[in-house]
Amino acid sequence: MKFRKLTLENYKSFQFPTEIVFPIGDDGRSIFLIGGMNGAGKTSIMEAVTFCLYGGKVDDIYRNINRREKAKGNANVAFEIVIEMDDASELVVKRSWTAGAVSEPRARDLTERLVVVRDGKRVSVQNQEIWQDFIRAAIPPGITQFFFFDGEKIQQIAADDHSEVRLKSSLEAALGIQYINRLASDIVYIKQQERQGFVEISDADLEFKQSELKREKSKRVRKHQERDGLRAELDGFKAQLGDARKRFEASFHAAPESREAMREQEKKRVLAANRLAQVDSEIRNLCEKALPFSIAGKLFGxxxxxxxxxxxxxxxxxxxxxxxxxxxxxxxxVEEPEPIYREKLSAERMAELERRIFRMLKEGDHNAEVTKVLDLSDRDAARVLNRMEALENSDVFLLKPLLEEADSLKVQLRQLEGVVGQVGALSPTERDLFDELQSVMESCSTQIGRKTEQLRLVEEDVLTLDKRIAAIEVEIEKLYEKHNVSKEKVDFIEECDAIASVLNQFIVRLRKSKVHVLQEKTFEMYRLLSSRSGLIKDITIDDKTYEVRITDRNGHEIRKSSMAAGEKEVFAISLLWGLAQTSELKLPIIIDTPLSRLDSTHRDNIVNHYFPNAGEQVVILSTDTEIDTSYYRSLKPRLSGAACLEFDQRQELTTFRQGYFWETRHG
Structure with missing residues (x-):
């Protein structure tokens, strides 16, 4: 896999779309040198690769938008990588963030968009998630730190004696062990899922369910018998109540009433009598106040x-x-203040007009003549009108509804007094029969209500039992089905256990084999790069903890913390190279300022031995003091190309130019 082109737009100091083409040598290998002073944008190139491949948080993207463009309201950021895959196909990954038509964009306004083009054919948006997974599988994000790294990563690995232990998960990902671990975990998960949905069914399980079904059916038979008995009792009480009602009607020629109903009628009679007395009192009061005037009420109009x-x-x-x-x-x-007609009337015509108006007014309207009956003055007429209005608004006109209510109450009282009086007029023998029939009807009504409720509860129990029995029958049917496949399930679970065991054994052996290769490759590069390689006898890596042990020629352990700073960094670079070689992943190597903390001896070794062997494609990001004129002359025969990042401090703008520092300036 090789990077062929990287494009950045509106990111940090890369204000305008900037293309970086990675040249490939005739032999298919590439060492591409990009120079840049501190702050010119070298780190931005590494970040652009990571963001383009895996995306990023909108807060990080928004924070690094070019400041000039952000001030203009332009919050669009875009990256693009053209990749030549191992099968010679071309993969183009385009990732952008845009805030749309927002006048003052914020981080929350950014929307991420991924476009993947393979061999010139754009992948549909619906497959975006699938292609993101493809990118992660082709270039696993967990191990890119070992292929795209800078001086800080080297410092981190070189920091203390146990830094490798803390990188265990990333190391296993780089060595390919992580995938086998995940496969083993998936097998265990599948086995657990099978166990959750599987219960081994025996003959005893089937017999237990059959006996449970038999018990529930026996309960249902007993409930049916109880329901039939209640229905018979209920019918008996209803018949007894019907007989008592017929005897009551035959004896007293009236519909039967319960004692409670009769007490309720007596209560209504008392309330009606009290209300009638109140209405009579209101009627008398109204008659005493304004009854004579109310008689003349129809004449008011x-x-x-x-x-x-x-x-x-x-x-x-x-x-x-x-x-x-x-x-x-x-x-x-007519004429004043000015005439309302064109020609002025003569004095004779004006006099004639005045006579005609006089006759019209003097004659008046004969149809409007009225015979004076009341002949009231204006004051007396106003007093009469006010008095009639006061009478109309008085309570005297409530007399009619009160009289109607009194008639209605009298009719109601006669009906109620008839029922109560009928009972009071009974003879002692009739009274005893009356009380006896009343007691029988009340007792039957009570029993009917009680038995109806008992019957409702029993019928609910029957329905519950019916559902329970149906459910047990379904369970038994499923148990028979599971009983048939039980052996197959047991065999499958046992097979999962066997596979998981084999995978765990394979992981142990694979880790031991990979770690052995890793320590050999790391020691191989360390001998080439270290100024003290003659003093080091061996480098061993624990195949369980990944802890590194360095021993001298006398067999004594050399703690990493006791080593010089340059030796630590050389060891870290050697470990990174060993990981890249052991992983067998043909990923590009991007190194940012790797020589800044090294002395001249270690720099010579890295330039002459590490860079040419780091990988099939190596991108070096360097300042002019790291890869200087001397190192540049040493590297130039192996370079597939060189370029420079020029930073304009006034415009805060980075420009990509072909040729290294002095080549750019002097041609």
Whole structure:
């Protein structure tokens, strides 16, 4: 697998779309050197690769958007990697974040989008998750730290005596052991799932369920018998109640009433009598106050109309009496303040118009003449109207509904007194028969209610038993089915145990074999890079804990913490190279500023021995003081290309240029 091209846009100092093409040599190998001063964007290249392959948190993406573009409201970030796969196919991974049409975008507004193109054919969006899994399988994120690393990763591994132990899970992923572990865990999980859904069925289990079914059916038979007995008792009480009702009607020629019903009727009679007395009292009070006036209430409308008619007639008489004055005023209005017609009337015509208006007003409306009956002054008319209105709003008109209520109460009392009086008029013998029949009917009614409730509960029990029996029958049917497949299940679970055991044994052997190769490869590179390699006899790695033990020629252990800083870093680089070799994954190696903390001897060894052998594709990110002119001359025959990141501090802009530092400046 090789990276062919990386594109960054609007990320950190890469404001504009920037393409980085990774050249490949004729032999298929590649060492590509990219120079850049501190802050020029070397780390951004490594981050871009990780974000493009695996995505990232929107807060991290938003925080690293180019500041100038973010200030303009542009929150779009994009990465693209073109990868040549091991089978020579081309895979293009494009990942972008956009905030859409938001005026002031925030981190929460960013939406991630993944596009995968394989051999020129775009993969559908619906398969985005599947292709993300494909990317993770092809380039496992857990082990990229051993292929894409910087000086800080080297420092981390070199930090103390037990750093390898803390990297155990990542080391196992790089060595391929993690997948076998996951397979073994999956086998155990499948076995547990089978056990959860499986119970071994024996003949005793079937016999127990059959006996349980027999018991429930016996309960149901007893409940049926109890239900039949209750139904018979209920029918008997209903028949007894019917006979008592017939005897009551034949003896007393009335529908039977219970003692409670009769007491309720007596209570109603007393309430009706009390209400009738109250209504009679209200009627007497109303009669004493305004009864005479209420008799004339129907005449109030006619009186009002007569008063209004006489008032209008009086207005007409006033107009007749002042007809001459009104005629003069009307004629003046025609011309004053200015004429309302085109030609001015002569004095004769104005006089004729005044005479006609006078005659019209003097004659008046003969149809509106009214015979004065009341002949009231305005003051007396107002007093009469006010008095009628007061009478209409008084309580005197409540008399009619009160009288109707009194009649209704009297009818109700006669009916109630008839029933109560009928019982009071019975002879002692009839009274005894009355009480006897009442007791029988009340007792039967009570028993009917009790037996009805008992019958309801028994029928619910029968339904419950029916459901229980049906469920047991279904269980028995399933048990027979499971009984037939029980042996197959047992065999499958035993097979899972056997496979898990074999896998665990394989993991032990694989880990031992891989760790043996790892320690050989690590020691091989360490001898090439270390300035003290002649003093080191062996490097061993524990195949369970991954703890590293370094021994000298005398067999004494050398603790990593006692080693010089340069030796620690050389050991860390050797371990990274050993992991890459042992994993057999042909991933690109990206190294960021690996020489910054090393002395000249160790730098010589890394430039001459590590870089040429680190992998099939190596990308070195360096400052001008790490790969200087001397090291550049040593590396140049092996380089497939060199480039430089130029950073403009004023514009805060990084530009990618072909050629290393001095090649860029001097051509």
């Amino acid at each position: 006619g009186i009002r109309r007569q008063i209004e008619a006489e008032r209008e007639s009086a207005s007409g008489e006033a107009i007749k009496e002042n007809a001459a004055l009104l005629a003069k005023r009307i004629v003046r209005v």
